[in-house]
Amino acid sequence: MKRTPHLLAIQSHVVFGHAGNSAAVFPMQRVGVNVWPLNTVQFSNHTQYGQWAGEVLAPQQIPALVEGIAAIGELGNCDAVLSGYLGSADQGRAILSGVARIKAINPKALYLCDPVMGHPEKGCIVPQEVSDFLLDEAAAMADFLCPNQLELDSFAGRKPQSLFDCLAMAKALLARGPKAVLVKHLDYPGKLPEGFEMLLVTADGSWHLRRPLLAFPRQPVGVGDLTSGLFLARVLLGDSLVAAFEFTAAAVHEVLLETQACASYELELVRAQDRIAHPRVRFEATPISL
Numbered sequence: 001m002k003r004t005p006h007l008l009a010i011q012s013h014v015v016f017g018h019a020g021n022s023a024a025v026f027p028m029q030r031v032g033v034n035v036w037p038l039n040t041v042q043f044s045n046h047t048q049y050g051q052w053a054g055e056v057l058a059p060q061q062i063p064a065l066v067e068g069i070a071a072i073g074e075l076g077n078c079d080a081v082l083s084g085y086l087g088s089a090d091q092g093r094a095i096l097s098g099v100a101r102i103k104a105i106n107p108k109a110l111y112l113c114d115p116v117m118g119h120p121e122k123g124c125i126v127p128q129e130v131s132d133f134l135l136d137e138a139a140a141m142a143d144f145l146c147p148n149q150l151e152l153d154s155f156a157g158r159k160p161q162s163l164f165d166c167l168a169m170a171k172a173l174l175a176r177g178p179k180a181v182l183v184k185h186l187d188y189p190g191k192l193p194e195g196f197e198m199l200l201v202t203a204d205g206s207w208h209l210r211r212p213l214l215a216f217p218r219q220p221v222g223v224g225d226l227t228s229g230l231f232l233a234r235v236l237l238g239d240s241l242v243a244a245f246e247f248t249a250a251a252v253h254e255v256l257l258e259t260q261a262c263a264s265y266e267l268e269l270v271r272a273q274d275r276i277a278h279p280r281v282r283f284e285a286t287p288i289s290l
């Protein structure tokens with residue numbers, strides 16, 4: 001029997017609704033991965049409501065929890081680490097030590113970094129020190145980096161002029177260390193308004209994918225977290241990077257269709273669970289080169 005992969009997911013938890021681990025854990029489990037959720041913050045709700053209650057996890061708790069897993073002899077079973085929304089730069093440094101600790105026991109373990117930097121206009125609030133940490137320290141250790149367009153712009157220090165410029169910016173990130181860069185959401189001059197586009201860039205090639213852009217009265221939150229989580233889960237389950245990319249786009253689109261049909265602001269993950277596991281739609285990634 002094939003072994004079920006294990007994934008340590010270090011990102012936010014919200015009591016109500018879906019963002020961070022609260023967006024990604026259940027879908028990753030639903031596609032067949034054992035998830036170890038480690039919550040960097042516990043907030044009442046995601047920050048785009050403009051108000052929330054709750055606390056940031058003390059950074060020293062991260063190595064303490066990782067050591068606790070080592071102490072029961074299970075750390076070597078960790079196949080991958082995912083990091084997303086961070087409450088402080090010190091938390092980020094603690095995660096990198098945890099990744100190094102896991103890779104020392106299991107050199108095949110993968111690290112996916114979703115560099116959540118916030119989006120002040122949308123109300124996604126992340127401290128500046130976290131953005132600096134992601135740019136200067138985390139990218140170098142990541143096997144996979146999953147920025148959205150704003151985060152890609154921050155890495156490049158400029159905005160793109162075209163799709164090929166986005167490709168050049170993502171390719172430049174490979175030089176910092178990652179084996180693959182997944183741009184979860186492209187935005188560039190001349191982009192077709194009816195499409196939602198993504199990019200996958202690896203040393204072996206690059207692929208572009210377009211799915212329909214759906215209309216929402218308020219943009220749902222947690223879509224990026226769902227995207228990174230499903231991509232890593234499918235890679236651990238044995239998909240090629242391109243197959244994982246295509247699966248992720250289809251499963252996320254299914255969730256958005258369900259969410260739109262329910263006229264819900266929060267992602268309808270429970271209702272969409274069968275569509276996540278077995279998407280009915282399919283989007284083809286097409287090769288793209290400079």
Ligand SMILES: Nc1ncnc2c1ncn2[C@@H]1O[C@H](COP(=O)(O)OP(=O)(O)O)[C@@H](O)[C@H]1O
Binds near residue numbers: 196212221222224256
């Ligand atoms: N097919 C789609 N139609 C409409 N909106 C979408 C679609 N897919 C994703 N979105 C929205 O696009 C935005 C993507 O946000 P972005 O800032 O690029 O990534 P992240 O979710 O990581 O913040 C989110 O607001 C998400 O709700």
Ligand SMILES: Cc1ncc(COP(=O)(O)O)c(C=O)c1O
Binds near residue numbers: 013045047085123225
């Ligand atoms: C607590 C929390 N986690 C994660 C996120 C990131 O969500 P997204 O997947 O939309 O980038 C947000 C965004 O507001 C948030 O408030």
Ligand SMILES: [Mg+2]
Binds near residue numbers: 148224
């Ligand atoms: Mg995001």
